[in-house]
Amino acid sequence: MATSPDQLRSWMGGPEDEHLEFKKASHNFDSRKLARYCSALANEGGGKIILGVTDRLPRRVVGTQAFQSLERTKAGLIAGLQFRIDAEEISDPGGRVLVFHVPAHLPGKPVAFEGAYWMRRGDQLVSMTPDMLKRIFDETQLDFSAETCRDADLTDLDPEAIDNFRAMWRRKSGNTQLESLSAQQLLTDAELLAPGGITYAALVLLGTARALGRHLPDAEVVFEYRAAEPSVRYSQRREYREGFLLYRDDLWAGINARNDVQHFQEGLFVWDIPAFNEAVVREAVLNAVTHRDYLRHESVFIRQLPASLEIVSPGGFPEGVTAENILWKQSWRNRRLAEAFAKCGLVERSGQGADMMFGQCIREGKRTPDYADSDEFQVVLRLSGDVQDPRFLRFMEQVAKEKAISFATEDLVVLDAIHRETHVPERLEGRLPALLGQGLLEKTGRGRGTRYILSRRFYGFLRQKGVYTRKRGLDREANKQLLLKHLQDNRDQGSQLGELRQVLPHLTRGQVRGLLRVLRKEGCATCQGRTRAARWYPT
Incomplete structure (x- = not known):
């Protein structure tokens, strides 16, 4: 567990994220606050809290005098959290550094301190939200797609869908022996047929319309097209309640039928960009089918407008995934179903494909996929069809x-x-x-x-070289005008430096002072008093 100096420097040079926390703690650090941070790190997948290092880049070692008896501190953490925390002391030229190694919580068991489950929100520690707790409690749930449907049998699976699956798996794997397998052996090898019977993954992927209606009626995808945003009535609606391999191409054909192509020209170069990229749409639909919560009595809805596409799937994000980290966080909700999709080449890597979707949208000059309206009950994805630039x-x-x-x-x-x-x-x-x-x-x-x-x-x-010049010089003039406006709005009582820093929180104390000196030199502001009691007034 010993941390090398090179490893410490590597952590110091990287971004502070949900798994890494730096605290200066030069003289001391509250033990209860340390326990709350350990609770939060454990609940967010584990990480490290490092004392004796400044928290903002570029970080430097300042040393800490906190927790001189490290073994006693560890014992206190274990007693308070009922969870093992490891700690070590590093001797650095800049001073003493403490590293607390916090493992991830056990599956289905969030870590509490003083009766509360903690998480981080920005620079603050807050109680975990109900949806975050639910995700942890749900970790011990069985994979629904791997469970067997008691009353289903092979006749509930569509022969055409099975043939499609066989061909796709053979093409993906290069295994020609798949062609000679019986349907039963093929599905057994793909883990879609278990000793207990037909899995729900098999029904979602290969089921007949009759079988889905009897055994899994909520495994439905509803497609609607509306010609305009305010329109209440759809002009087209299709309901797909059968194995995904039976309707996936028909669904795309319906979307593509009204997929306007935008024409652009730059000099002699001419190119066309469709409103909705096929690879992006197919990946988005696949994610909705793969990662939805099949225990919720709701359908997946796909709503198309001329310049936007919305996909709403039941259940929040899979465990650990959020709208903010979806680009790099990988997780399954229905692992057996995701693995079956991977066998037939429909998904790569994690099955989420967010990196491909984001990259393709940007390459086409469109807004990135928008998950802002998602919550613990549903994932909402909006794709913009407009080419912005x-x-x-x-x-x-x-x-x-x-x-x-x-x-x-x-x-x-x-x-x-x-x-x-x-x-x-x-x-x-x-x-x-x-x-x-x-x-x-x-x-x-x-x-x-x-x-x-x-x-x-x-x-x-x-x-647009003039725009470049304006952007290079915009910040300074805009910041000066913001300060001057605040001075004018508060001319009667004046404004102290601390208050003026609230106007420009992204600037340092010295930078705000520099702007005020410029305003004074230009005859726009004056200062009365000295030190922290000084107040600035407009002239």
Whole structure:
């Protein structure tokens, strides 16, 4: 368990996420707070809390005097949490560092401290939400898709669907012997037929319409098309209640029938982009069928509009997956069903395919898949069919060709977020240096005021060099105007520096002071008093 100096430096250089927590704790650290952090880390899959290191990048070792008797601290944690926590002390040139190693909770058993189950929300510790607790309690539930349907038999499976499954599995595996297997042996080898009978995974994948109606009526996908958003009535509706392999192509054909193609031209280069990419839509539908909760008496709904597609599947995300981490978190709800899909080549890797969906949407200049309206009862996915900025797409293609590189999905997500001026996920901040080095991004500001923009080359490609100049210089002038407006709104009582920092929380104390000095030099502001009691007024 001993942590090497190189490992410590590696942790210090990476982003702080749900598995890693840094605390300065120079002199002391509250033992009850430590226990709450350990509870939260255990409930979120395990991790480490490190004392004696500053929590913001670039981190440095400052040393800690907390918990001089480490064995007694460990004993107290175990007694309070009823859960084993390991700890070690590291002697670093910068001072004493403590590392508390927190394993993940046992399946189905969240870790409590003082009667509460803890989780982290930003920089705070809060009680776990009901949906988070439910996910942990549900971990010990059996895989529903692997259970057998007592009254079903081989006649409930469609021969055409079985033949399709055989052909797809043979093509995926290259195993020609699959062609000579009986249907019963084929399904047994695929673990769709168990000693107890037909599995629910087999019904979802291969079942006849009659069998689904009798044994699993909620395994239904409903497709609706509406010509306009406000329209209450759909202009087309199809209900699919049979094995997935029997309707998957028909479902896509229905969506593709109204799949408008958008035409774009950049100089002599002309290209077409459909509103809905086939690979993305098929993956999204597959995820809904694979990862839905089949114990909920609801159908999967697919609602198409001319420029958007919404897929709603019953049950929240699988255990551990959220709208924020879906790009890199992998989990199954119905493992047997997911494995059957993998055998016939419909899914790769985890079966979620979120990286492909995100990457393809960005490559086509569309918004990334939107899961914002999902909750513990349903997963809601919205796909936008509008191409937002085809020139951004052309620029990326040109850079990739010139530099002979291919962009990982994580790189595309970072570039897309900066292009749209939205938040870059903390987990992906480590991709920024490489993108800076490739000349795709530029950095403005310093310290906590650092901001990233697309490079001069991008705006030159768009013939918008003036926009680039404005973006490079926008922050400083905009920040000055925000400070001046606050001073004018509070001219009677004046404004202290701490209050003005609330106006620009992304800037350091020194940066705010620098802007105030500029305002004073320009004759726009004046300061009365000294030290922390000083107040600023508009002139």
